[in-house]
Structure formats: C-alpha cells, structure tokens
Amino acid sequence: MNDMRQGQELVLSQRFEAVNQxxxxxxxxxxARAFALRVAAGSDLTVLVRGETGVGKDHLAELIHELGRCGKPFVRVDCGALTETLSEAELFGHAPGAFTGSVGAKEGLVKVAREGTLFFNEVANMSLGLQAKFLGVLDRKPFRPVGGKETFPVKARIIAATNFKLEEMVRARTFREDLFYRLNVVPFSIAPLRERKEDIPELAAAFLAESRKRILPEAVDLMTGYDWPGNVRQLRDVVQAAALMSNGEEIGVEEVKPRLDQQLRQVAADKRVISEFYDEDRRLLPIREIEKRYLSVLLEAAEGNISTAVAISGWARDTVYRRICQFGLEDFVLSRRRDAYLKRMVKRREV
Structure with a gap:
C-alpha cells in the first residue's frame, strides 16, 4: 500500500515541473507544491487559498485540479462578476421559460463542473445574498435549476480563493461567519514573491522558455533587489516585456530597468489610491471616512467647482452640497470659489 502511495506521489510530483508559478x-x-500534492491525492474537503494579488492563487487551484482530477472540467467562477439577480441561474442553471428572456434550458456552472473542480475566485466579492446561496453548494445539498423540478447532486471539488482578510470582514458583518467556517476547512496561504526571492532566477528562466532567450546575471541581480508588490504575475509581465523589446538572445539591465521603473511609478500611484481606503494597520476604514476622503480628492480635482465635481462623481448637485456640509469641507470650497448657495447653507446652519 505504501509503495502504491509513493508511486502515485512520484508520478504527481513529476508534473510540478510544468507549473511555472x-x-x-x-x-x-x-x-505550495507539497500542499497541492497532498490535497490532490487526499480527500475532497473544501480548500481556501489565500494570498496577495498576483501570487498565483488560481494557478494553485489549477495545479490541485490537474494533479487530482485531470481530464475533468475545471470551472472558474469569478465571484465579483456574478450579479444578485442572475447569480442563481448562472450557478444552478434554469429551465425553459424560467424567467423573462430565457430561451431554452441552460446548465449552471455547478452542473457543468460535474466531478471536476469548481473554483470560486475572489470569494470575498460575493454579495451577502449570494453568500447564502453558496452555503448550499458547500453543504453538498442537491440543487434545483431555476424553474426546474429535478434536483442534482453537487459532485465537484470546491476551491475558493481570496486576497482579503475574511476574519475582518466577518467582524464587519460583510461576510457570513458560517460561510467563512465552511470555506476554511483546508486553508493555505501562498507566500508573496518578496519572501521567496531565491526563486526569481528559476521563475524568470521559466517565463522565457518559449522565447529561448536568457537573462543576464546583472539583470537577475536587479530583479532580486526589487520587492515585487505584484508578485509572480508582475515578474512574468516584466520578464516577457523585456524579452519582447530585446534585440538579441540575451536580456540585460537595459531591457529590465525601464520596465521596473514603470512598475514602480504605477505602484506608487496605486498606493496613494489604496491609502485612501485603509488605516495605518491596513484595516479597511468605515464607509463614512472613505466617503470623506473621496470627497476631498474629488473637490481638489475639481478645484472647488461644484459643477465639475458633479460631472466627475455622478452625484446629484444637492448630494455634493449636502456632503460638503456633512464632512465640514465648506472652507475648502469657499477658499477657491465664490459659491453663494454654499454660503447660504453655512449661514443657515450657524443660525
């Protein structure tokens, strides 16, 4: 029995070499490799993959699938793209004429997956209403297509992924506690690239395999000194862009550095945006504080012009005025513009 198990693990482990991430x-x-091997060769318990953007959560899910259920469907569900009104039909399918606009029957994603893998990407983006429906899938309860009479079993392995701290979302009541515990059966966190920099030479070489180009040691040294906030995905993009722009078979600092400089500028801009939504401890701010920060940025971009602020934000004019007063930003506007209406609002409030 042990020999059979070891033989199975050997066959599975040989297939890791093709997985660049x-x-x-x-x-x-x-x-990461050991976890995928263990899960693929073991039970069908629900897996929750966590990690920053770009670390390869979807690739780990695909690896688990290929090692354990190769040849069967791998169905990816982008949770952020599911709408509240059509999510049930997308997941479970529908019978002919089940709702306005439905023509013929359609299989849902749960049934399409059959005995393969259902991968729920960015599960934190699910609405609360959709989270309730998802619980039934995790509990392996038979499902019925919208407007249908027959029920079908859930046979697929379920893997979910997120880059959010679900525990904090549970405390904020934006993510169901019961759903969190059902998902967190077999958890795994993928380390960011900055914690595995010794892998950069091998990763870069793997991403260049099809181009048959090689990266010079000084370019590798440059990349190793970078923190890679976009992780392995960012490394792949930089390396492949450098390969495209290089004339010869070798990629040096002159090809890599412009790509890194461009990425650094983008990261700096992204951090400025992200900082508007999180506090110093990387905790999501209350919606009131986020709205205040957004309004401050909006008014600065509009140079205090209310009409411009309305055009940019899409808010009604009365809404913009009301929020300016609500968040105490009247002086900011009045120091830049003569706004009689806002002055009257301030005077009425003082009275």
Missing part, C-alpha cells in the same frame, strides 16, 4: 527551491515554493 511554483518552481524553485525556496521553502515557500516547496510548501
């Missing part, structure tokens, strides 16, 4: 000899890379 997790090659390398770092402890983090080895843990």
């Amino acid at each position: 997790f090659i390398g000899q770092s402890v983090a890379a080895q843990k």
Whole structure:
C-alpha cells in the first residue's frame, strides 16, 4: 500500500515541473507544491487559498485540479462578476421559460463542473445574498435549476480563493461567519514573491522558455533587489516585456530597468489610491471616512467647482452640497470659489 502511495506521489510530483508559478527551491515554493500534492491525492474537503494579488492563487487551484482530477472540467467562477439577480441561474442553471428572456434550458456552472473542480475566485466579492446561496453548494445539498423540478447532486471539488482578510470582514458583518467556517476547512496561504526571492532566477528562466532567450546575471541581480508588490504575475509581465523589446538572445539591465521603473511609478500611484481606503494597520476604514476622503480628492480635482465635481462623481448637485456640509469641507470650497448657495447653507446652519 505504501509503495502504491509513493508511486502515485512520484508520478504527481513529476508534473510540478510544468507549473511555472511554483518552481524553485525556496521553502515557500516547496510548501505550495507539497500542499497541492497532498490535497490532490487526499480527500475532497473544501480548500481556501489565500494570498496577495498576483501570487498565483488560481494557478494553485489549477495545479490541485490537474494533479487530482485531470481530464475533468475545471470551472472558474469569478465571484465579483456574478450579479444578485442572475447569480442563481448562472450557478444552478434554469429551465425553459424560467424567467423573462430565457430561451431554452441552460446548465449552471455547478452542473457543468460535474466531478471536476469548481473554483470560486475572489470569494470575498460575493454579495451577502449570494453568500447564502453558496452555503448550499458547500453543504453538498442537491440543487434545483431555476424553474426546474429535478434536483442534482453537487459532485465537484470546491476551491475558493481570496486576497482579503475574511476574519475582518466577518467582524464587519460583510461576510457570513458560517460561510467563512465552511470555506476554511483546508486553508493555505501562498507566500508573496518578496519572501521567496531565491526563486526569481528559476521563475524568470521559466517565463522565457518559449522565447529561448536568457537573462543576464546583472539583470537577475536587479530583479532580486526589487520587492515585487505584484508578485509572480508582475515578474512574468516584466520578464516577457523585456524579452519582447530585446534585440538579441540575451536580456540585460537595459531591457529590465525601464520596465521596473514603470512598475514602480504605477505602484506608487496605486498606493496613494489604496491609502485612501485603509488605516495605518491596513484595516479597511468605515464607509463614512472613505466617503470623506473621496470627497476631498474629488473637490481638489475639481478645484472647488461644484459643477465639475458633479460631472466627475455622478452625484446629484444637492448630494455634493449636502456632503460638503456633512464632512465640514465648506472652507475648502469657499477658499477657491465664490459659491453663494454654499454660503447660504453655512449661514443657515450657524443660525
């Protein structure tokens, strides 16, 4: 029995070499490969993959699927794209004429997956209403297509992924506590690239395999000194762009550095935007504080012009005025514009 198990693990482990996201000899890379192998060869318990954007959560899900259910459907569900009104039909399918505009019957994603894998990407983006429906899938309850009479079993392996701290969302009541515990059965966190920099040479070489180009040591040194906030995905994009722009078979600093400089500028801009939504401890701010910060940025961009602020935000004019007073930003506007209406609002409030 042990020999059979070892033989199975050997066959499965040989297939890791084709998976670029997790090659390398770092402890983090080895843990990811070992986790995928163990889960694929083991039970069908629900897996929750966590990690920053770009670390390869979807690739780990695909790896688990290929190692355990190769040849069967791998169905990806982008949770942020599911709408509240049509999500049930998307997930469970519908019978002919089930609702206005439905022509013929349609299989839902749960049935399409059959005995393969259902991968719920960015599960934190699910609305509360959709989270309630998702609970039934996790509980393996038979489902019925919208407008249908026959029920069908859930046979697929379920893997979910997120880059959000679900525990904080549970405390904020934006994510169901019961759903969190159902998802968090077999959790795994993928390490960011900055914690496995020793893998960068192998990763870069793998991303260049099709181009048959090689990256010079000094270019590798430059990349190793970078923190890669976009993780492995960002590394792949930089390396492949550098390969495209290089004339010869070698990629040096002159090809890599412009791409890194461009990425650094974008990261700096992104951080400025993200900082408007999080506090110093990276906790999401209350919606009132986010609205205030947004309004401040909006008024600055509009140079205090209310008409411009209305055009940019899409808010009604009365809404903009009301929020200016609500958040105490009247002086900011009046120091830049003569606004008689806002002055009258301020005077009425003082009285």
